[in-house]
Amino acid sequence: LVATADALVENFRPGVMNRLGLGHEKLKEVRPGLVYCAISGFGQTGPMRGNPAYDQIIQGLSGIMSITGTPETAPLRVGYPVADTLGGLVGAFAIAAALVKQKTKGEGAFLDVSMLECTLSALGWPVSNYLTAGVEPKPMGNENMTAAPSGAFRTGKGLLNIAANKQEQFVTLCGLIGRPELASDTRFAERETRKQNRAALKVLIEDALGSASAATWEEKLNRAGVPAGRVLTIPQVLEEPQVTERGMATSFEGMSGMDRPLTVVRGGFMVDGVAPTPTAPPPRLGEHTDEVFAALPGRGTSRAQA
Missing domain, CATH: 3.30.1540.10 (formyl-coa transferase, domain 3)
Structure with missing residues (x-):
């Protein structure tokens, strides 16, 4: 698989892929131009590099929880896995940039993505206000510290x-x-x-x-x-004409094990006025294993099943 791949993404703790014999240096021997993206809680170096991490751990450590809620209720967790999401988005941006280098110069890259650093960089003005002006961010509930009303x-x-x-x-x-x-x-x-x-x-x-x-x-x-x-609530916004008119959601009928259509949302952009809507539902676990392995030189169904 690596020999035919442009990019590889993994989200193990640092050192795990090396122990599996699948570290960056090893895989470069197979695919010298490989873009290798390692997403972890804290990055490949530093005193916390080996710590396990889930979204809420990063939310707390990054300071997000300290400014979420009111002075009476903070710290509070953001209502969705924002740190996980930021880690994935930054990883995708980094891969896209590295692929340009790969296509123009034939060189690969090792991308070290830290969820903690991704979250800190996304905090924007709370961090910059503190660093440049010494203003410590405080929880303000639904108020905006920069303006009123x-x-x-x-x-x-x-x-x-x-x-x-x-x-x-x-x-x-x-x-x-x-x-x-x-x-x-x-x-x-x-x-x-x-x-x-x-x-x-x-x-x-x-x-x-x-x-x-x-x-x-x-x-x-x-x-x-x-x-x-x-x-609005999530169900309410999904029914808003602004959302439905632009084709944000796509439904698939006749899904095994479901008594209703399976509905998924697309990315939040259009290309030349056309929405990049999903053409197929999310795959079942292992659905394409045989297909992928069958396309590899010297491989076949028996290899995939093994």
């Missing part, structure tokens, strides 16, 4: 995210909710004073938003150029 607000029905980050957006928001005087209130007139008095401002905005539903306000605010969006 910018967060989740109660309406007459449902939660609504509003990000009136620019001065003109704040002035427009005040007019739309029937409270134009808030824009000239000394507590809220400037960006920094709004941040200092965000709690009082939120009470006043929520009082005005109580007159209509989140859906109604979402349409009204967006139409006027104030970014706003309802807070």
